[in-house]
Amino acid sequence: MKKTLTIIGKCLMLLILVSSCQDDDKTFGSLDAPTNLEATYEIIGQSVEFPNGDGSGNVLLKASAENAISYKYIFPDQSSVTVSSGEYTKRFTTNGVNSYEVTVIAYGKGGVASSLTFMVEDVLSNFNDPETVALLTGGASKVWYWAAATAGHIGVGPNDGSENNGWPSYYSATPFEKAGSEDSDCLYENVLTFTQDGEIVKYTLDNGGRTFFNASYNSVGGEDSSSDLCQPFDTSGEKIAVLGPADAITPQYETTGTQMTFSDGGFMGYYIGTNTYEIVSITENTMTVRAVMGNDASLAWYHIFTTQPPYSDDEPVYDNLVFSDEFDVDGAPDPTIWNMEIGNGTNGWGNNEAQYYRAENAVVQGGNLIITAKQEAFNGFNYTSARMNTHNNFDFTYGKVEMRAKLPTGGGTWPALWMLGSNYQTISWPACGETDIMEHVGNDQNTIHGTLHYPGNSAGNANTSSTVVEGVSDEFHIYTVNWSPNFIRFYVDGNEFKTFANSPEVPYNWDFFLIFNVAMGGSFGGTIDPSFTESSMEVDYVRVYQE
Incomplete structure (x- = not known):
């Protein structure tokens, strides 16, 4: 009609x-x-x-x-x-x-x-989804940010549902991947505000006047480049977010069944030539959307947003020194602080490690803790080293841990500064949580690893990142983790190389204790150089700061 x-x-x-x-x-x-x-x-x-x-x-x-x-x-x-x-x-x-x-x-x-x-x-x-509207706007006005600390906050997958239910199997951004470059550092500045005004949802994007363009759309911002770029681009002005039933939902996709279409060319921070986004999932503090890029309907793009700012002034400042060992008294490590672990554990401490830990391999001398791994026969093993922890002497929740150290060399060496959940005897690993502040393997010289082990992300599937630092065995470097209720951030010499969004769903909200050790071989240390004789990790200090 x-x-x-x-x-x-x-x-x-x-x-x-x-x-x-x-x-x-x-x-x-x-x-x-x-x-x-x-x-x-x-x-x-x-x-x-x-x-x-x-x-x-x-x-x-x-x-x-x-x-x-x-x-x-x-x-x-x-x-x-x-x-x-x-x-x-x-x-x-x-x-x-x-x-x-x-x-x-x-x-x-x-x-x-x-x-x-x-x-x-x-x-x-027939559309009616007041729950999504309420979560989106908070019933009044709500601010969202890129979930920059979450792996896959930008991702791409097939649009036909043929692989992984369309999830981003082609590409998945690592935490803070788009930070630190002049070409892309505008993305995480985005502030997305949704406001409920009666039956109308209003939307404003504040990106500081610079937009992160997909390479296919660089010409919209005036540039001609084959790489994604941040460009000056005016996104000012309030848009209208029209909510309705999502078009062409493939049954195997996770979805709320609701999509948003923005007026006047509105978009959600990353310019991919579309103004319509399907809301895949939404909670009080996390939202995942799915969109089809304007010029390529075969690709489904995924964006993850959170109510937690990527760079928050509300994060705690940990500047009050609550624990330190400066290693300034020669002899054995202070027994009021350090427990010396002895033996080879079960199955090489669960990693097929080749060393036998002895207290004698750790000594304080000349202002440094020196842990020496040696090629020597002892108690049925061909290598010895030392491992020491602060459990029940110093356990803590949240803070900044900082150590200054020079690392051993040689294929098969595996030094580490790490933390373990203090409840590990009643809540088995990895449910107790593990934070590897610094790990290094001599078979990959100058690569520093920061890793988190927790249920679903442990052992070979752990949540890990790495950075290359020249001269880790020739000079001292400072290794730091900043652990708050919101984030766990890893640094070398003040340079952040890994960020993890903390939450009540992961085991990083209770007491942990510190561990130093130098392992040999095993699942991560790898093949031991047959010519290895001995090498040491030297630690100048370890310090913990809290609010």
Whole structure:
């Protein structure tokens, strides 16, 4: 069923700088407003059986006028769209059967225009998702940020659901991957605000005037490059987020069944040529959206957002020294601080390690703790070393741990400064949690690893990152972890190389204790060089700061 409305001669003269003497205008020629403006609409799925449509809320709008160059539709949800053909399919999303006032403006040369306002009557929409709206806006206004500390906060997967249910199996960004480069460091500055105003959801993107463009769209920002770039690009102004049922949901996808379409070219921080995003999942503090890039429908892009700022001024400042060992008294390590672990554990401490730990291999001398791994036969093993911990002498929750150390050399050496959950005897590893502040293997000289072990992410599947630091065995470097309720951040010489978003769902919110050791071989240390004789880790100090 089609309805047609017509207006003739109602003219909106929108061109401000038109000369008072039209005959003298040599640029536009005759500035005649479009005439005979007509508008029709068809409710999708309308039939005798379904007089109000198929429940999608979709309505095909068509406008035509003589001398018109483009048409702009303005809708009661405060969204608008401009099209050159005059045709546009609008999804109305107010639940139930409703009528809507629509205005269409036909533009002619120089911006002169004619307009027509008409009613689209009795459209059925079955959409109703107040829970998602409430989580998105907090019932009033809510701010979201890129979940920069989460692996996969930007990801790409197939759009046909053929692999991993469409999840980002082609590409998954590592934590803070887009930070630290002039070409991409604008992304994590994004602030996305959603505000509920009655039945309308308003949206504002504040990106500091710079937008991170997918390489395919660099020309929109004025650059010509084959790499993703941050470019000056004005995203100011409030948009309307029209929520409705997600289009073409493949059953195997996880989804809320709701999508957002932003007015006026709005987008969620990373410019991929689309303004429609399916809300895959949403909670009080985490939201995952899925979008199809404008020029490549075969790819599904995933973005993860959180209510926690990537760089938060609200993070605790740990500057109060609560524990230290400066290793300034020669002899054995202080027994009031350090427990010496003896033996080879079970199955080489669970890692097939080749050494036997002895207290004698750790000594304080010349202002340093020296742990020496040796090639020597002892108690049925071919190597000895030392391992020591602070359990029940110093256990703590949250803070900054800092140590200054020079590392051993030789294939098969595996020095570490790490922490273990103090409840490991009652809550078995990895559920107790493990934080490897610094690990190094002599078979990969100068590569420093920072790793977290917890349920689902342990052993060979641990959450790990690495960085190359020259001269780790030739000179002292400072290894640091900053552990807060929000983040766990890893540094070498003050340079952050790994960030993890802490939460109540992972075991990093209770007491841990410190461990020093130098292992030999095993699952991570690898093959031991047959010519290895001995090498030492020297520790200048270890310090812990809290609020």
